[in-house]
Amino acid sequence: MHITIHPLPPTEIPTFITIELAAFAPHPRIPMLWPRGYTPDLHAYMARVKREAFPSPSNHFIKAVDSDTGEIVGVSQFEIKEEGDEAGELLAEDAPPPGDWPEGGNWGMKRFFARESWRLVEGSFGRGAHVVIDLLLIHPTHQHRGIGSQLLQHVLEEADSRNIPVGLESTPAGLALYKRHGFVETRVIKADMRAFGWREEYDEEAAKRVWMVRDKVGGREG
Template sequence: MPLELHPLQEADLPAYDEIIHEAFRGDIGDLLYPNGYTPADRTHSLTRALQKWRQHPQTVQKTKVIDTALPDTDPLNKIISVADWNFHPQERSEAELDAADEEGQDAGFPPSANIPFMKHFFGLLSENKRRILGGKPHILLHILVTHPRHHRRGVGAMQLEWGVAEARRLGVPVYLESSPMGRPLYERFGFETVGWLELDAREWGLDHDLPHALMLRPADAETVVGEAVG
């Protein structure tokens, strides 16, 4: 099989950013960047991602799936999927949680971003995660995306197998937010829907809802994997 999972490298960050942008194009991407995702936005995002990664190398773990059958000239270095995991294997105090929130806010916003929406959206994500988990040990699956050209190849399942194995090793739950499209895959890996993000996308200009399921895989859950479709 030509698909392989590896740790992401710093040199992969431009491809990582491009795949995320392609995956979120339309809907949430349009709300975040209503005037388009500019080179200045990309520079800000890459700088922030690298800074956080270097500041917290034990917390931030990034993985990639490559397709070895792609040509060496592939502009994304043969990367077809990326995932961003945040490891918190130890209990954290309220003060530590506050400090982490403040650090995220200190990074500022990309120049073309819809700042009110970003504050609202990411604020909701943070509030719900804190409500559900508090300072308990866990792994956060912050991002898992596959380039749209490579859907339905089992790529998401490869990423999840790695993360679930790490969660088992540490004896901690895994938390994530999922779109309806990704929810069946997560359920096959033992994730349970514990709530929904209260985001009114129509209030921000869309003509339809953008439901996000808040999902938790308990530390002692058994993994039941069906046919992979990631």
């Protein structure tokens, strides 16, 4: 298998979403966030959000392609912020859901995590130049073949060529990969799912997120 990395065009947003939903399917937060499952209104909402991110010059969508088959096996979305760039908007604590929010979706949980993410980025980087990896996803049938490492390496080369730090929120599944590539655990974020109306048992350890930062090349020892 030979993997090549390319920009992902807007026409391939549906494939991005298919991989995203498949990769996150085992995560304990998914049934809490989308109790009706992966419905057409969820696909439409996700596609709209990604379409809106495309024109922003700081946003980047890339894909890992198996050049033997042409199949897209992994995707990533990341942002490159220049010194002094505006931070995105912090959602208000009582912000209502968007008009196309999927029926039954847990807006309170989504808003909580969006606000937390904003604070983590702001707290680590402020207005300094940095990269944030929003998503790094390998289709489940292609995991553990080194494709995640290749995609990550591609993003890290972008950061290193600018000599800027990189931050991301890792799921437990990604921790080992990111540590191998120089990320350091900076903050563990747990959220009590019961605060968002969840009544069933869930694996809190599997649901945790870890904010990880990889310093700029010039800031590292050695």
